[in-house]
Amino acid sequence: MSDFLFGDKRPLILTVDDDEMNLLLMKRIFAKEADITCLNSGSNALAWLAENDPDIVLLDYHMPAPNGFDILRSMKADERLAKIPVIIVTGDIEAELECEGFMLGATDFIRKPFMPAVVQERVRRVLRYEYLQEHLESEVKRQTNLANQRLASIVRLYNETAFALAKAVDAKDAYTSGHSERVAKYSCMIAERSGATKKELEELYTIALLHDIGKIGIPIAIINKPARLTDEEYRIMKTHTTQGYNILHIIEEMPKLADGARSHHERYDGNGYPDHVAGEKIPQYARIISVADAYDAMTSRRSYRAAMPQARVRSEIEKGMGTQFDPAYAKIMLQLIDEDKDYTMRETQ
Numbered sequence: 531m532s533d534f535l536f537g538d539k540r541p542l543i544l545t546v547d548d549d550e551m552n553l554l555l556m557k558r559i560f561a562k563e564a565d566i567t568c569l570n571s572g573s574n575a576l577a578w579l580a581e582n583d584p585d586i587v588l589l590d591y592h593m594p595a596p597n598g599f600d601i602l603r604s605m606k607a608d609e610r611l612a613k614i615p616v617i618i619v620t621g622d623i624e625a626e627l628e629c630e631g632f633m634l635g636a637t638d639f640i641r642k643p644f645m646p647a648v649v650q651e652r653v654r655r656v657l658r659y660e661y662l663q664e665h666l667e668s669e670v671k672r673q674t675n676l677a678n679q680r681l682a683s684i685v686r687l688y689n690e691t692a693f694a695l696a697k698a699v700d701a702k703d704a705y706t707s708g709h710s711e712r713v714a715k716y717s718c719m720i721a722e723r724s725g726a727t728k729k730e731l732e733e734l735y736t737i738a739l740l741h742d743i744g745k746i747g748i749p750i751a752i753i754n755k756p757a758r759l760t761d762e763e764y765r766i767m768k769t770h771t772t773q774g775y776n777i778l779h780i781i782e783e784m785p786k787l788a789d790g791a792r793s794h795h796e797r798y799d800g801n802g803y804p805d806h807v808a809g810e811k812i813p814q815y816a817r818i819i820s821v822a823d824a825y826d827a828m829t830s831r832r833s834y835r836a837a838m839p840q841a842r843v844r845s846e847i848e849k850g851m852g853t854q855f856d857p858a859y860a861k862i863m864l865q866l867i868d869e870d871k872d873y874t875m876r877e878t879q
């Protein structure tokens with residue numbers, strides 16, 4: 531006979547039959563590979579089941595009440611016993627009886643008189659199936675947990691890398707410390723009010739965080755020049771958009787990162803750079819970042835000026851509606867300004 535051992539545990543079999551000869555036969559069949567409890571009545575079986583958890587139950591159908599189906603019914607009604615597989619052993623398997631048994635939750639039927647090899651094989655298969663099912667569930671659960679942990683760690687790594695890159699940019703400019711983070715925050719505030727989903731906000735945060743990444747390639751003398759830039763210096767400064775695009779372009783998983791860096795200086799009227807695109811042709815997230823970027827520039831100190839008064843900032847945003855800015859997002863920015871009674875939304879160093 532094939533082995534009954536699944537894992538390191540001997541299975542516990544309960545067999546119930548009012549015919550002592552059948553019980554003896556069952557005992558002989560299974561004694562070697564399993565622990566077997568043989569009971570000769572339905573009421574004994576119910577009493578035993580109240581305190582034991584067998585791996586499988588073999589029930590004679592024809593017994594003085596409670597018969598095999600009665601026991602099966604009460605097992606299925608008991609949460610602790612409901613999952614235990616039950617095989618009905620009976621001399622007369624009529625179609626209707628068989629159907630009723632399966633509807634009640636029987637796992638299988640064995641016809642009497644039975645061949646020992648058939649009983650062994652049926653029980654072995656049911657036990658193996660149960661064992662695999664139980665362990666498959668726990669294995670799937672374990673692997674899913676592992677995959678989720680790995681995913682969370684990758685997401686953390688991604689976010690921290692984006693932060694580190696943004697800090698590298700901001701560190702270059704003595705006057706724009708924290709700029710990238712604030713622009714990311716303001717962009718999300720605008721997007722949230724325009725109905726962005728949580729996932730879109732998470733994406734936008736990173737796109738905005740890295741919008742100025744191209745400044746890494748701009749000479750520090752130009753970035754930190756305390757005076758007005760010459761035309762040539764300004765031309766070089768403007769290349770931070772395309773340089774940012776070239777840097778982020780290699781991140782194929784998220785092409786919006788590169789587009790955000792490229793398009794955040796486009797203007798709604800088409801007079802921006804580097805591509806001079808207008809209106810809805812400018813990526814939506816770049817139109818949002820553009821408002822947030824301008825707002826932060828005005829509300830931060832510069833080498834040549836302090837942060838602008840809030841009323842002036844408000845009027846500049848208002849003035850830019852439809853020319854520099856997408857009017858929808860500029861309007862939301864105006865609302866945010868109006869609600870910020872104490873002018874807390876600015877660089878606070």
Ligand SMILES: [Fe+2]
Binds near residue numbers: 741742770794795823
């Ligand atoms: Fe920029």
